[in-house]
Amino acid sequence: MxxxxxxxxxxxxxxxxxxxxxxxxxxxxxxxxxxxxxxxxxxxxxxxxxxxxxxxxxxxxxxxxxxxxxxxxxxxSPTPVAWLIAGGIIVGIGVQFGSGCTSGHGICGIARLSPRSIVATLTFMASTAATVFVIRHVLGGL
Structure with missing residues (x-):
């Protein structure tokens, strides 16, 4: 905890x-x-x-x-290092497609009231919530 x-x-x-x-x-x-x-x-x-x-x-x-x-x-972290590296690569690819990362969109973009950043941040948060739900409740907490 x-x-x-x-x-x-x-x-x-x-x-x-x-x-x-x-x-x-x-x-x-x-x-x-x-x-x-x-x-x-x-x-x-x-x-x-x-x-x-x-x-x-x-x-x-x-x-x-x-x-x-x-x-x-x-x-x-109980997660194997190979999974952490793979996750980092996937996030890096997402950053390219999303034209920025959580700090750029979530902190700076929302502060500037950028519609693109607001949508991107909502997408980040929804994806995170869905991932946590699946890992903890569907897959049993890998």
Missing amino acids: TEFTPFASLFGGALIGLSAVLLMAFNGRIAGMTGIVAGIIPPLETGWMWRAAFLAGAILAPALLVGAFGDTVGFD
Whole structure:
């Protein structure tokens, strides 16, 4: 069971929203993680340095918090690594067809009232709910 952490979750969500607003305000760019990652994979796009800095901050900030406070988040997955890799590939394909990822559509697109992003996010959420239902209740919790 996952522990309910309303204040940490609210603070984390506020920081994600703030980073999206600042990126849009200062660079005119949407904080979609797959687009940011794609921009630092060779051949490098123009503006790859801000993308690398954004990703470095996303990695270093939690590492600094762990170092400062000692709190860690445990991760244990009963899912075989091959399934995780296959799932990542499937999600990557979906990102290409959906013209963006959950962070781009769900955080930035909905905030801009983009109809395409609203439909995409509703599709993500419905697909997730259906997948969880099938895995837990139809297949018996693989």
